[in-house]
Amino acid sequence: MTETPDQSDTSNGPSRRLGRPFWFLWSGMSLSNLGDGVALIALPWVTSQLYPDPLAVSAVAAAGRLPWLVFSLPVGVMLDRVSRLTVLQLANYTRIGLWALIAVLLLTGHATLPVLVVVAFTMGATEVLFDTGAEAYLPTVVHRDGLATGYGHLRASEIVAGDFAGRPIGGALLGFGMAVPFAVTALSTSVIAGLLAYLRRVAPSDRPDRTGTVERSHVLADLAAGLGMVWRERVLRTLAEASVLISVLFGGMLGIQVLYAQVVLGTDAFALAVLLTVSAGGAVVGSQLAGRVLVGARVAPGLLGCLVCFAASTAGLGFTGHYWLAVVLFAVAAGAVAFFNVGVLALRQDATPEEFRGRVGSVFRLLQWGLSAVGMLLGGAAAQVAEAYWDESTALRLPFLVAGVAYGAYLLLFGFRLYRDTARHHGQTQRPTDERSD
Incomplete structure (x- = not known):
């Protein structure tokens, strides 16, 4: 070998x-x-x-x-x-x-x-x-x-x-x-x-190694087992639901981000690059902050708080036309998404048996990255339809307003369930750190 x-x-x-x-x-x-x-x-x-x-x-x-x-x-x-x-x-x-x-x-x-x-x-x-x-x-x-x-x-x-x-x-x-x-x-x-x-x-x-346990005939069975694991485990299912919504809504914003920057904010190519770069900085800060905040009993309130920030910042982007304020709000939204994704990664790794981690990870990558494509199409279609009733600037703000309102509604209706399931999982998995898989 x-x-x-x-x-x-x-x-x-x-x-x-x-x-x-x-x-x-x-x-x-x-x-x-x-x-x-x-x-x-x-x-x-x-x-x-x-x-x-x-x-x-x-x-x-x-x-x-x-x-x-x-x-x-x-x-x-x-x-x-x-x-x-x-x-x-x-x-x-x-x-x-x-x-x-x-x-x-x-x-x-x-x-x-x-x-x-x-x-x-x-x-x-x-x-x-x-x-x-x-x-x-x-x-x-x-x-x-x-x-x-x-x-x-x-x-x-x-x-x-x-x-x-x-x-x-x-x-x-x-x-x-x-x-x-x-x-x-x-x-x-x-x-x-x-x-x-x-x-x-x-x-x-x-x-x-062709002599291993992986067999070509079991591909569909392996995929089904990964999907089944996400559905059966309550905390994984709850995180998957929240991931779907944030992926679709954030994708709807990203799909028209270039036109939003050009029409609403009046940017050129370099100003757009600055906006995107600062947004990336927000994502870096969010991912680093998650590692410090999402510890112990702070996991559930931390996830809930980052979603509140996401809802507020996206709604703010629907109202503002000021370039630098929009830069800050995009950075906050990107940071909230990164914070949430790090929290989801940590929780799902802890909740998933070793033999399922690859497939469960693929399911969440599909939800977090793949469904953003659906959101992009929906965001573009919504702005296109809205142009028949309002001016272009107002129409391009619509996906941002919808994202803020939709996640605000999710938090009001299902925020307690997200908090309960993540807190319950934390309470059920108290054990020495060296017994956990990374």
């Missing part, structure tokens, strides 16, 4: 030390996230310039998220059955071709709306493959004692490269022409191919 980092000699240093193969993987992930950040601002902006109506912009945004809805569960099963590094390489080669293609189509004037939708969907599919595959591949290049540190570095690179670096770079590159961000990203993505080829040479093989 091929040696893995879990079995390898660690005499050269502590087992937590991250070796050269990890840093090549981290570099590839960082460049990939940088491209995602550029695309997150460039593709919606290009769409808004070529097809300036809410439904078109939200359709492209939703197409980029839809693969999380369609592929999250099957990709989770597939990665247990094939070489994860091969999946990373195929996803990366596809990205290079797509970035180059969209740049050429923009230069030649052939970037129609259907083409933009297909490109966004395909890029989203490669994101599901690459990001999920990289996380699953990490134990191949990192000793088990270093996994927490390794995952922490990957998460940090996702935020720093994708949000803090990628979005401003994308906004700046748009100033040189609509095709420039895509051409530059195609070149940077080509570097990832070299990094992955190096990993192929020096890292242990990650070919799946």
